[in-house]
Amino acid sequence: MAAVRDSREMAAENPAVELAKSHLVQPWPYAGSIGAEARTLVTSGDGVYLIDGDGKKLIDGPAGMWCINVGHRREELARVMYEQAMELSYNTPWYTMNAPSAELSRRIAEYAPGDLNHVFYTTGGSSAVETALRFMQFYNNVRGRPEKKQILSRGGAYHGSTYLSASLNGRPRDRDWMDAADDLVVKLSSPDPFRRPKGMSAEAFCDFLVDEFRDTVKAVGAQNIGCFVGEPIQASGGVIIAPAGYLKRIRDICRENDILYVSDEVVTGFGRLGHVFASEELFDIEPDMITFAKGVTSGYFPLGGVVISERLLKDLNRSNHPDAMFGHGLTYTSHPVGCAVALKNLDLLEGGILDHARAVAPYFQQRLKTLEDLPLVGEVRGAGLMACVECVADRESKDPLQLDKDVGKRIDQHCHELGLLVRPLINMCVMSPPLVITKDQIDHLVAILREGISRTMDDLRKEGVWQG
Structure with a gap:
């Protein structure tokens, strides 16, 4: 495989990396590396972007874990978190209640x-x-x-x-x-x-x-x-x-x-x-x-x-x-702080983000679908602002594992170098960006993903494991 800089090298000078390798148990670890692993260090975020420990700006392709819907660094949510914590940081739900949870329940029930x-x-x-x-x-x-x-x-x-x-x-x-x-x-x-x-x-x-x-x-x-x-x-x-x-x-x-x-x-x-x-x-x-x-x-x-x-x-x-x-x-x-944040988050969604998501979703799906002209891609599928690019050994057999069980990870590593964070799932790449993504940012995301897949195809051909 072509030399791709590992995330542990990218931020080796950051003390968080060594601390993680010494003390942090990550989710979904393998037995051979459990308790001694450092993953891609992320230091900040803004809108649809993240900054990694090497200072590289990345499109947050998975929106965290399908969740950063209104984007990073929304001051409205941070302010509500602070204000609610100063008003009431916690109450026991066993024999007391709080107003934000009651109001949020009403609004959720309406939907x-x-x-x-x-x-x-x-x-x-x-x-x-x-x-x-x-x-x-x-x-x-x-x-x-x-x-x-x-x-x-x-x-x-x-x-x-x-x-x-x-x-x-x-x-x-x-x-x-x-x-x-x-x-x-x-x-x-x-x-x-x-x-x-x-x-x-x-x-x-x-x-x-x-x-x-x-x-x-x-x-x-x-x-x-x-x-x-x-x-x-x-x-x-x-x-x-x-x-x-x-x-x-x-x-x-x-x-x-x-x-x-x-x-x-x-x-x-x-x-x-x-x-x-x-x-x-x-x-x-x-x-x-x-x-x-x-x-x-x-x-x-x-x-x-x-x-x-x-x-x-x-x-x-x-x-x-x-x-x-x-x-x-x-x-x-x-939790009063969580419910207060959710109320403000609903305000943001109702204030135009849901409309924007519905407006750009067809463009997002259309642009990603163009990747099906790459021989490694078996299918691009999705709805709204969630999609999957599934890679296969060949389109006839649709066998993902003959090819390489971690082909998604290979693509992610190339995309990281190019400015995009991908969620790799064995032979698949999942995209679910923040709902505030623009058409220009979608174009950039798709261009990087195309190049990342193309570089992975070149790697596989050079290694003799795929001749597509």
């Missing part, structure tokens, strides 16, 4: 579809999904259905890193060395049209997925299935967009069989697809619960939550066990 009128706050996406699953268990226990606990999930899914939420994950390598609650989870096929059986139409693939879902419900027994959890678009699975009409048909089957539908909008919510919530606006579904996080504060403060249907709460109110307790909560549930 949520159907009768999703109640909000339980968490610290992030994993704990939001965990909360939805524990609520499903509590709901069925109170209703006298303790056997109704199985959870339906899909290949390619990513729902979190806590024990129960991680048990739903269906991405390659996520759980190779990790334990999971496999007795509670039933996995369905990935709804990935790019990898549907050869010769099968998208419509026939949709029918296959729906039939599989219906057959699974019949085989497991609706009386044993508590919920289905699905992302409107599978984000970390590679921006997988299921065939048209699939989600609505799945919702109908859930409703027919008294299976709760949990729409995981941790990524797709708060503007990523141009709306606060995408479930109804784009996919015509009214879930029983929606999980959210990330964009709710644009990453400025850890906050997540679950929006819950009025119907479910009324079922609990009418039960024969009015004293049954939902024994679940977090120290930072309804």
Whole structure:
């Protein structure tokens, strides 16, 4: 591979690098380097840009982790954080409450579809999904259905890193060395049209997925299935967009069989697809619960939550066990600073950022689609301001691993040198920039990504591992 400067070299003079290698355990580490690893050092951000430890200016292609929706260095959010902390920095949610969480609940309920009128706050996406699953268990226990606990999930899914939420994950390598609650989870096929059986139409693939879902419900027994959890678009699975009409048909089957539908909008919510919530606006579904996080504060403060249907709460109110307790909560549930930041973040989204995101999204998708003329690129897919460039050994086999399991990382390293931060996922490059990105910045992003992929193709040819 061509010499590409490693991030550990780039900021070697910064003491943070050595401190990290001596003391910091990074997320998702490998056993061979755990506790002794330094990753790309980032020192500051502004708008759609980051500055690394070497002083290089980078377009923040992943928007942090799908979350910096209104962009870096928004003084409005920093000021609200300070003002709320000076007014009330914390209150215990066990026996007190605060005004920002109540007001935020009202505003979120206004955007949520159907009768999703109640909000339980968490610290992030994993704990939001965990909360939805524990609520499903509590709901069925109170209703006298303790056997109704199985959870339906899909290949390619990513729902979190806590024990129960991680048990739903269906991405390659996520759980190779990790334990999971496999007795509670039933996995369905990935709804990935790019990898549907050869010769099968998208419509026939949709029918296959729906039939599989219906057959699974019949085989497991609706009386044993508590919920289905699905992302409107599978984000970390590679921006997988299921065939048209699939989600609505799945919702109908859930409703027919008294299976709760949990729409995981941790990524797709708060503007990523141009709306606060995408479930109804784009996919015509009214879930029983929606999980959210990330964009709710644009990453400025850890906050997540679950929006819950009025119907479910009324079922609990009418039960024969009015004293049954939902024994679940977090120290930072309804955190006043996080909720205050989220309120101001909603103001910014409503003040023009959602309109801007909807306006530039078609251009973003169109420009990225031009990369499909590169031989290494199998498909570019996406919606709103999220997209994936999937690289393959060849377009006939669509095999990503014959090529190089870390080709995405190779592309990211070249792009870093050129001024773009990419999120590499094995053989894929994910792009989900801040919603404030302009058309000129999109052009620059795509130009760098094209050059990064081109340089990677040259490397692979020189190494003799690919002749495309």
